[in-house]
Amino acid sequence: KRHKFWETQPVGQYKDVGDFTLIEGPIEPPTPLSDVKQEPYNLPAAYEWTTCDMDSQETCDEVYLLLMNNYVEDDENMFRFNYSKEFLRWALRVPGYYRSWHIGVRAKASKKLVAFITGVPARIRVNDEVVKMAEVNFLCVHKKLRSKRLAPVLIKEVTRRVHLENIWQAAYTAGVVLPTPITTCQYWHRSLNPKKLIDVGFSRLGARMTMSRTIKLYKLPGSTVTPGFRKMELRDVPAVTRLLRNYLSQFVVAPDFDEHDVQHWLIPRDNVVDSYLVESPENHDITDFCSFYTLPSSILGNQAHSTLKAAYSYYNVSTKTPLPQLMNDALIVAKQKDFDVFNALDIMHNESFLKDLKFGPGDGQLHYYLYNYRVRSGMKPSELGLVLL
Ligand SMILES: CCOC(=O)c1cnc2ccc(OC)cc2c1SCCC#N
Helix, strand or coil: CCCCCHHHCCCCCHHHCCCCCCCCECCCCCCCHHHCCCCCCCCCCCEEEEECCCCCHHHHHHHHHHHHHHCCECCCCCEEECCCHHHHHHHHCCCCCCHHHEEEEEECCCCCEEEEEEEEEEEEEECCEEEEEEEEEEEEECHHHCCCCHHHHHHHHHHHHHHHCCCCEEEEEECCCCCCCCEEEEEEEEECCHHHHHHCCCCCCCCCCCHHHHHHHCCCCCCCCCCCEEECCHHHHHHHHHHHHHHHCCCCEEECCCHHHHHHHHCCECCCEEEEEEECCCCCCEEEEEEEEECCEEECCCCCCCEECEEEECCCEECCCCHHHHHHHHHHHHHHCCCCEEEEECCCCCHHHHCCCCCEEEEEEEEEEEECCECCCCCCHHHECCCCC
């Protein structure tokens, strides 16, 4: 497939795949800041750039509504992601964030927000190199403005603003194949509310299965089973940081989290992120950790249900409790919190519990990309330790 825009960018090109003479690392060197374009890229005349201050209730509402009505849908247009406002503030106001990287496009006449793209700073380790990157996310163009070639301008503008902060690499994901994924992951889904998933048409009754038999199949205990399993608290940040850093060190690509990062990303926030750990009853060591984030979706075109309450597996570490048992406790908590489905990618060690815990493979794939950084090709999802929201 032709990628007019991506063939002009410093990303792995299809012709490079399998070329083992290419070494891992930046594709292009940094340019002197004086050579970075100082003014924004040109938009079509009727539109203007705007910086979205997520601290402003009004602006946060506009971003929320733009995404709620125009962001990513599945291939069958059954669902559309419905990121909440508190989730967006969590995802965007990260330690060391730049407000200038929260980029909007408004129609000059109406001042309506019609497009959005964001970057947040992150330290990502690739093999033995820790690289300052931008995690680029929430690229969204209003449905009425599609095919005006706005997306390439948004991508060039966020790239320009990232360059102005002397950062030359980025990480991003997409459901579509672009030049060139570092790895491709599979979504897996564990029904928590099978009746609702059948009502909306996502799941179908199995052959020779009644609804009550299906509900029984996915039934979970009313409470968690692991002794010492409890919610994470602020006092746990140092121990969880140690546990997580050690665990993530085994993956080819993973975040280089410090205690500030752990505090931001993993301290529980209602309706945004849930984190649990196992504190050994004998010696109070923290031996295991699991977490999931809350990302509802609008259910499109269904009379009975309007919203799908979905939990997404985030970072999980098991050093004592078997991972399937730890994750089953996560399922139990998610069911207690009335989630309809628990989703997970086949990254890290997730494959070790997906089938046992009755996850089913989704038909969607998630491709991971690095901008201006070459990774030795052939990376497996199990070598990936990075979850992007
Ligand atoms: C019931 C299982 O499917 C989803 O949870 C879901 C929900 N909303 C979406 C919105 C846009 C969308 O676009 C790809 C997919 C979904 C999906 S499936 C892929 C995410 C996961 N797991």
